[in-house]
Amino acid sequence: MSTTAAERTGARTDDAAALIGDARERIDALDDRIIGLVQERMAVSAVIQEARITSGGRRVNLAREMEILGRYRDALGKPGTSLAMTLLELCRGRV
Numbered sequence: 001m002s003t004t005a006a007e008r009t010g011a012r013t014d015d016a017a018a019l020i021g022d023a024r025e026r027i028d029a030l031d032d033r034i035i036g037l038v039q040e041r042m043a044v045s046a047v048i049q050e051a052r053i054t055s056g057g058r059r060v061n062l063a064r065e066m067e068i069l070g071r072y073r074d075a076l077g078k079p080g081t082s083l084a085m086t087l088l089e090l091c092r093g094r095v
């Protein structure tokens with residue numbers, strides 16, 4: 001059974017439903033890019049961690065993490081800090 005544009009988008013007019021459909025396509029494309037960038041970040045972070053561990057250091061570098069948290073907070077506010085913490089967890093696991 002097929003759904004109507006209104007059911008898919010929550011809009012009450014065809015114009016609004018069309019706009020939402022187009023904008024959702026852009027969001028899906030952006031999310032694909034964001035996911036790709038996160039995966040790229042994870043790979044680069046793994047190279048750094050591996051080099052540090054192989055040299056006898058620790059996986060985690062808290063001073064660097066503080067810089068990153070501050071950067072995301074300055075750009076995006078408090079939720080930016082949460083986003084940075086999630087990114088760091090994806091990149092180095094839980095500490």
Ligand SMILES: O=C(O)C(=O)C[C@]1(C(=O)O)C=C[C@@H](O)C=C1
Nearest residue numbers: 045048049060061064065091092
């Ligand atoms: O910049 C580093 O030294 C890294 O190891 C990368 C990274 C990160 O993913 O941003 C990961 C772990 C460290 O605790 C700090 C930062």
